[in-house]
Amino acid sequence: MPQSRWSCPELAAELTARGITETVSASTVRRWLREDALKPWQYRSWIFIRDPNFRAKAQPVLDLYARTFKGVPLSKDEYVVSSDEKTSVQARCRCHPTLAPGRARAMRVNHEYGRGGALAYLAAYDVHQAKVFSRCEPKTGIVPFMALVEQVMTQEPYAGAKRVFWVVDNGSSHRGQRAADRLTGRFPKAIMAHTPVHASWTNQIKIFFSVVQRKVIRPNDFPDLPQVRDRLRAFEDRYNATAQPFQWRFTTSDLHDVLARLDQHITDRQESSF
Known part of the structure; x- marks a missing residue:
């Protein structure tokens, strides 16, 4: 079908x-679809x-989110920092003024805009x-990322932390062992932990970026x-004044369960193909 x-x-x-039914109304079809268990127009992406x-x-x-490292609980002077860059945050100046919301009317934002440049937001x-x-930088890269590290690691409690x-x-900006060595070489108490490839969802800073x-x-x-x-x-000032830690619930036990189910699914598919 096209x-x-x-x-x-x-x-x-x-x-x-197709002669499946005689004349039928769109509302009847809508009711059938609403009541049916299968909804093929819905889909979820996955990787x-x-x-x-x-x-x-x-x-x-x-384990670090649960305050352990290699099976040993973290002490009070050990900290876990989640970091990344939000690229290309643009300043879009609307060609006509934004209209404030009114009674029974949503805010109206003009579709056309002029580009006022873009920056990288590192957090x-x-x-x-x-x-x-x-910090805001013109672009991402090793130098801007290390500037963020410097910003954090030179103030307390991180400057005097155990790890x-x-x-x-x-x-x-922070890929591979060279990045880990660069970090530890500059700050011996800093240890880099990489998330798996294509698994940025395990990095809590992504939640903050969504906020x-x-x-x-x-x-x-924004005009500029x-x-x-x-x-x-x-x-950031407002957030830091009231923020509470994210309620991270995905544990290592959940990870093992998910991977076990995935392994079983792969095994079942391989056996069914024979």
């Missing part, structure tokens, strides 16, 4: 054209695990203290980049 999605009137017409070391990488990160989140540190674990994904996207950037209506920076800084 269509992947059908409207109820189209389905009603198709049923009649298959591609990192051969998924378990070995994910487990230390999840580090102490997952147990619920404290955010951030500070940095959870990062596999972006080019920023909803509460700060949307709707994107300085206003974007000011809004981000103001939100």
